[in-house]
Amino acid sequence: MGHLSIRWLLSELPNLEKDGVIDGAAAARIRAHYGESAAFSSSRLAVAVFAVFGALLIGSGVILLVAHNWEHLGRGTRAAISMTPLLVSQIFVGWVVLKRFGSTAWREGSATLLALAVAAALALVDQTYHTGGDLESFLWRWALLLAPLPWLLNSTAVAMIFLAALTWWAGAAKVEGSEVLWLWPVAAAVVPHVIQVLRSDRRGLRAANLQWAIALFVCVAAGVSLENRVPGLWIVVYVGLFALMITLGAVNRRDEEGLWRRPLEAVGITGSVVLWLILSFDEPWRHIGWQHVRTTESFHEVASWVDVLLAVGLPLAAIAVMALLLDRRRHRFQLLWCLSVPLVAVVWPVVAATDSEWIGAVALNLLLFGVGIATIGTGLKTQSLATVNLGMVVVATLVVVRFFDSGFGFILKGLAFILVGIGFLVTNFVLSRRLRATVVEDR
Amino acid sequence: MMGRRLRLALFTAVALVQIAVAGGAIVRSELALRTGEAFRFHIQPVDPVDAFRGRYVAIRFAIDRAPVADDLELRPKKRVFVPIEIDADGFAILGQADVDPPASGPYLRLRAGGIYPDEEGNRFVWVTMPFRRYYMDEDLAPKAERAVWGGRRGQREASVSVRVRDGIGVIEELYVDDVPIHQWLAENASESR
Numbered sequence: 001m002g003h004l005s006i007r008w009l010l011s012e013l014p015n016l017e018k019d020g021v022i023d024g025a026a027a028a029r030i031r032a033h034y035g036e037s038a039a040f041s042s043s044r045l046a047v048a049v050f051a052v053f054g055a056l057l058i059g060s061g062v063i064l065l066v067a068h069n070w071e072h073l074g075r076g077t078r079a080a081i082s083m084t085p086l087l088v089s090q091i092f093v094g095w096v097v098l099k100r101f102g103s104t105a106w107r108e109g110s111a112t113l114l115a116l117a118v119a120a121a122l123a124l125v126d127q128t129y130h131t132g133g134d135l136e137s138f139l140w141r142w143a144l145l146l147a148p149l150p151w152l153l154n155s156t157a158v159a160m161i162f163l164a165a166l167t168w169w170a171g172a173a174k175v176e177g178s179e180v181l182w183l184w185p186v187a188a189a190v191v192p193h194v195i196q197v198l199r200s201d202r203r204g205l206r207a208a209n210l211q212w213a214i215a216l217f218v219c220v221a222a223g224v225s226l227e228n229r230v231p232g233l234w235i236v237v238y239v240g241l242f243a244l245m246i247t248l249g250a251v252n253r254r255d256e257e258g259l260w261r262r263p264l265e266a267v268g269i270t271g272s273v274v275l276w277l278i279l280s281f282d283e284p285w286r287h288i289g290w291q292h293v294r295t296t297e298s299f300h301e302v303a304s305w306v307d308v309l310l311a312v313g314l315p316l317a318a319i320a321v322m323a324l325l326l327d328r329r330r331h332r333f334q335l336l337w338c339l340s341v342p343l344v345a346v347v348w349p350v351v352a353a354t355d356s357e358w359i360g361a362v363a364l365n366l367l368l369f370g371v372g373i374a375t376i377g378t379g380l381k382t383q384s385l386a387t388v389n390l391g392m393v394v395v396a397t398l399v400v401v402r403f404f405d406s407g408f409g410f411i412l413k414g415l416a417f418i419l420v421g422i423g424f425l426v427t428n429f430v431l432s433r434r435l436r437a438t439v440v441e442d443r
Numbered sequence: 444m445m446g447r448r449l450r451l452a453l454f455t456a457v458a459l460v461q462i463a464v465a466g467g468a469i470v471r472s473e474l475a476l477r478t479g480e481a482f483r484f485h486i487q488p489v490d491p492v493d494a495f496r497g498r499y500v501a502i503r504f505a506i507d508r509a510p511v512a513d514d515l516e517l518r519p520k521k522r523v524f525v526p527i528e529i530d531a532d533g534f535a536i537l538g539q540a541d542v543d544p545p546a547s548g549p550y551l552r553l554r555a556g557g558i559y560p561d562e563e564g565n566r567f568v569w570v571t572m573p574f575r576r577y578y579m580d581e582d583l584a585p586k587a588e589r590a591v592w593g594g595r596r597g598q599r600e601a602s603v604s605v606r607v608r609d610g611i612g613v614i615e616e617l618y619v620d621d622v623p624i625h626q627w628l629a630e631n632a633s634e635s636r
Contacts, residue, residue: 069580071579075473082465082469090462097447097450121465125468128472131468131472131614
């Protein structure tokens with residue numbers, strides 16, 4: 001059972017006992033059972049977290065020592081030294097596989113150490129012989145050597161390091177103008193590990209961490225891997241991506257879970273707000289679509305088709321999840337935030353056909369305003385202060401952005417800011433008082 | 444659930460690949476350095492830093508293109524084989540690039556850029572040198588850079604010696620005014636500060 005559920009159950013025990021649902025002995029037994037198991041699992045968790053951080057610090061320390069460059073040691077010595085951390089951590093991991101594989105702390109800690117030892121070995125060899133080329137080639141070799149480890153050693157920490165190295169590589173390679181088509185197939189190496197984790201404990205911390213890493217990776221990777229032959233296709237890709245994250249996150253969770261356990265929704269909603277704000281300007285909508293296909297530069301044929309595949313596939317996948325897996329009443333909030341998918345599906349072709357970018361900008365301004373207000377409404381109805389504030393942040397940011405954008409004078413801008421600020425404070429004050437009042441009534 | 448034996452066997456395979464990649468680079472480089480032929484290339488250095496491998500002197504080769512035959516077609520990023528020739532001053536220059544290694548003589552295996560005609564209409568191919576960094580002690584690298592750029596009488600002449608074997612080149616030493624860099628820094632301690 002999840003951490004939060006246990007806490008809830010324990011907090012309910014006094015009432016249940018008072019109302020005569022269970023007797024004192026039963027309550028004590030429940031308390032002993034869950035109290036102990038909760039304490040035990042959180043202490044185990046702490047050990048695992050410390051093991052990973054310890055390994056991270058030691059491994060990074062070794063890399064920094066390597067980076068100092070001990071030239072006077074001579075080539076032979078340095079070649080020997082470069083292999084030592086690698087061999088030691090490999091033997092350590094081998095021992096863990098044989099003797100301690102059941103322990104998350106041992107597994108994650110030793111695997112993290114190995115991941116960084118691989119980096120240290122590659123780095124020192126490159127340094128000693130002045131080989132290995134640019135940073136991107138280093139990151140690429142490192143990522144490839146890490147690829148089997150998350151699954152093989154059942155290590156989420158290494159999966160996160162692997163995705164980080166891969167993202168960094170893709171970014172560096174894209175800046176250099178290289179092709180990053182291999183990004184997706186190589187990243188797929190974490191999929192077996194994802195299945196592993198979701199099967200064993202889909203509500204656990206490891207599952208949440210892994211989803212955070214994947215959500216952030218996908219956000220960056222989608223942008224980096226786009227070839228942008230058809231201008232403006234990224235708009236459709238990202239709208240679809242964030243909607244898919246929000247819907248998948250909603251399918252996967254239960255209501256009592258905190259924000260850290262809802263990475264897909266958190267990234268999806270934050271990403272949506274940022275994306276919509278960008279799209280509320282004219283500029284992103286200028287010269288988009290099939291009439292402006294770029295012909296002057298050379299493009300990778302397969303990569304251009306991946307663009308189209310993502311632009312069609314992601315929104316369709318989001319719609320499929322909405323239609324098949326979400327409940328229209330229970331998931332009103334998520335469905336509201338996916339309104340961007342049908343809207344952009346209509347607006348994007350219209351802008352592309354008519355070359356009138358203002359249509360796109362106006363549509364997204366209306367979307368931001370509408371979704372912001374509706375979110376405030378949902379929050380008021382469900383008495384959730386967080387939801388109300390999310391809606392207000394959306395509306396307030398929209399107002400602020402439009403005011404910076406426009407030609408209004410400073411006095412008017414200043415007054416608008418003050419009004420938005422007062423609105424925030426008053427709503428929060430009134431709402432929190434009302435919430436407190438209902439809590440008191442309930443008692 | 445996977446058995447311990449199988450997991451250990453698979454992990455051993457992965458570990459061996461990790462060792463082979465890191466160790467293979469050592470073997471290749473040592474072979475080139477011990478048995479390869481030595482050449483000197485003109486360079487233009489600057490001093491950046493790499494998050495993992497420390498400070499280095501970035502090397503821009505003075506020569507970064509090679510002539511090609513009129514009928515040779517190359518797609519960008521393909522491997523080309525470029526023979527190494529020696530100019531009148533004893534420095535290395537690049538001969539005519541081809542898709543196969545030359546029958547005799549030293550050559551480098553390089554990555555091709557695009558093919559362009561120069562001012563006289565001769566075709567040449569841009570090439571990327573595989574050795575573009577000279578890693579140094581974190582205190583010495585900035586001094587080495589200043590040594591090359593900071594001379595009062597303008598830029599000093601810089602070069603690297605490269606050992607070449609079977610198309611693989613490995614940097615051996617960085618020279619400033621024909622003096623190995625460490626020796627130069629020791630001799631000119633005051634100026635390079």
